[in-house]
Amino acid sequence: MMRLSPRLTLRSPSLHTKLMLALVILVAIVAGTSAYALVAHERQRRLTALEERATRIADLFSQSLAQPLWNIDLAAINGQLAALAPNPEVAQFTVTAVGYGIVSTAGKAVQPKPADSVVRVRAIEYTPPGDAPREKIGEVRVVLTKAVAEQAISDARRAILAMIAAVVAVLYAATFLLLKRMVRSPINRLEEMVDRIASGDLRARCTVESGDELGRLALRVNVMADRLQESTVSLRASERKYRSIVENALEGIFLLDRNGQLDEANPAMAQLLGYRDVHDLIEAAANAAHKQPFSPEQIATLFEILRKQGEIVGLELQLQRLDGTPIWVQLNARGATDDDGSLRGLEGLLTDMTARKHAVESLRRHRDQLELEVVVRKRTELELLASREELQQLSAHLEAIREEERKHIAMEVHDELGQLLTALKMDLSLLRMQLTPTSAAMQKAEQMRDLVEQTIQIVRNVASHLRPVALNFGLASALEWLAEDFTRHTHIPCHVNVTGSEPTFSDFRATALFRIVQESLTNVARHADASRVDVTLANTEAGVELTIGDDGRGFDMVTARAGYSYGLQGMAERARLIDAKLLIESTPDSGSVVRLFVRDDAVIVT
Template structure:
């Protein structure tokens, strides 16, 4: 037979727990209070008994001194017998020095000597005069604690009975109050919460008070309202999610780590050639070889998830129901269990077979295009090398041409000029001999004038082939060019210089002069200007040449398109490039045209700023 066992506290309801806690609390408080009260009474009783024994012994020690001095046994016994009827008295004993027990009186009751209260006092006699006190004997008082113990037992019983009655009354009153104020509202609240938990979100708890239970009921109602709203939103979100999943064009699925497909949407079934998502999932469940992902693909996918936690735009082949293969681009995230291990993945994919075929086609075209580009680059490099060779050849021809012009100019100036000078001298001598012949004199004058005109033309041709002023420096050549421009086109041309004139090699100085000459020619032909300023500025490491006019300006792009193939501006830019310079041209209808040339100087040529 199993012994009786109290029910586990955890299985009790709240009401029982409160009552049990109250009973334990009251019992502990009452028991502790009763214990301390009884102990206090007990100590008080024993203290009173000891004080009584001390007073009796003191009384006998003073009252028995004279009878004991006279050895009056009757008087001693009479005094002892006067207090002997006291129920607490066990025994009174008087002994004399040298005689032993003189008198002894016993009480009506005899208790255990171990619990008696014993007091012994000396009996002394004070003789008349100044004689010292003399000890005659001792008195022994023994009192029993039995009555005090019995009184304490009776008091303990009364106190415990009173406490039991109070606890019972308090328990009953508390039980009634808890039933009406706590248990019933809690039961109603519990019933409402159970109905809410069962799915009935329209029920509401009655708020009957403003205490904690009332506030709890109000909070439960608020919780039910929010739960109903959250449920409605959740249902709406679920419908949206389901609609998105069902109507998505991409295949959406959930794949278990063992390879079987847990969920799929209709788009995935269509992409893989199945009638419905249920058919797709069931086919893989019945026949493992019908699963869309092979074992190797599943292992590879979960290895990627274990490493990075997600898969982004992975392309892989999948087998359709009819055995054909399509290429898909897959993205997925891992789903972990309670221990943190990835056991399944949620993913989606799109059919990229056409794109992959297009990419393959593009790759082939890219390879062909790369080959063509490589061939074109090689051709361009050859053309660039040829162009550099042509530019070098052009510069070489330009140098040769300038040298040839210089040589022809020198020959024309020196040889033909000398011949014409000699011819002029001969004509002068001939005129002196024909002084008397007017007709012959007129002929010689005409011949002399013709020779002078020819000499002027020779000097002009020589200067245009190569100005003699170049032999005296760039500044002199520019000043001659300005003077010739003024005389030829009646347009004011001014030369302004800044800094010292650098010493340049003949080819570079000639190129600068030709650029200035071509700029002035363009001004004369097209600008309709009234004033031109040539500014030569030399600094540390560079030379700047600026030709500025106040003409009508021009559209450089239009001029380049209209005069394609002409020397013009292209020739100026090419001359500047060949000598390592940079040519810029700016033009507007309001300010005219500015041709600016900057040429870096070699390290061995210095042009300090003036």
């Protein structure tokens, strides 16, 4: 026999009570909203009417008081004000004359707050006879209180709320009686029949009294009873099928209680643990003298996991067969509870994974070996990266030494050799002064003088190419000298454009930028076949951008990189040394553009 769950006997508000409560809440919300809207509308209407009255009174006084105020007829003024002052909405009337101040005041002694009053001020103008223009002689101030309107609004609010309360009460009483007759009584009869069916009387049937929702519910309860009868029959068939599945399963299925005793097991479980059949396995587990399938520590661990997680999934355990052979199994289990919900035991499924465990161990050894090799490889890569960093630092150091040596050689050539050639030129000039102009010695002296001039020019060119003197005056000056020298030797126009303020770099960065531009112009002269070159130095808020563009035949970037272009590699290396971004854009027959960007933090602020 089926028994009702204790939770079904708990007292809770009935459906009838819930429906009435919902109706009361709904009606209260609708009524409250409607009342609020009506009161708000009435309040707005009354306040608008009050403001209109204040405007009309102010306009009336501004016209009617013009003549008395012009004649300073205080009696007439006071009479007009006194005519309207008794009105309960009037707080104060004030007439002010130009040059005299307040002429007359009428109204209540206690004035309302500005937020509780309506104020209108109008100018009083007098129209003299003839064509003379209108003249402002004063103004009238009208103050009406909102207290009367607010009191009327409060009365209207109380009347509306009283009416709504009466309507709600009548509606509640009518709805209560209707629901009791049409809903509560049929539901009570349905509850009685459902209790009989729940108690095990599957032959009980509900009487269908109507075609509404309750009638359809009664039909469904009857269908449920029919299906419960069918389910009882199929349940027995399912139990037989379940037993067949358990008996023929390849995995070990068992039921373990909290004391570690095996209540149930299948043949696969007995075979897995080395027993002849299930009977021997359960007897051995019940006998304390025999070795148990699970140790006390394993049992405690299993129930602890089950308590914390609610189930056991994929847990690997090491057990021992009857002959003492160790095996590895994978356990999946869930809790088995009693009718009161307390944990009775553990329903589990064991899968033999000894062979897989051995394979995993083998894979783990191979993995450890691979991890060791990876560690060695990473160490080697780190050493290579460190060596590369050292090479880059050495390259930067060698470049700095090379530039410093060029600077030193340029200074030596310019200062020492230049001075000697200048002294030689002066000696030749003195010698020419002592020779006959038409003599052979004079001609030889002229030739020597020309040779000295050529040598001086060569010395200047060598010194300039080793270390341009213009770099001492800034990057822009050095770029202009380089453009002029390029144009003079290649006959290709080269223009330098400087936008923004001229940036100031350290000597190392300025030299690197100069060499990149120099290498770019060398590539243009050798390969581009260009007719024009533009060099742009732009100083922006983000940094300095240096652009070298030509209209030559361009080149294929992929081919250039594959051909190990040392010029491009040198430019890239110089850009890396000064922490600049180098971008080269070129396509065949479309010219080339070299862009060099230096961040703002690399520029020296002067």
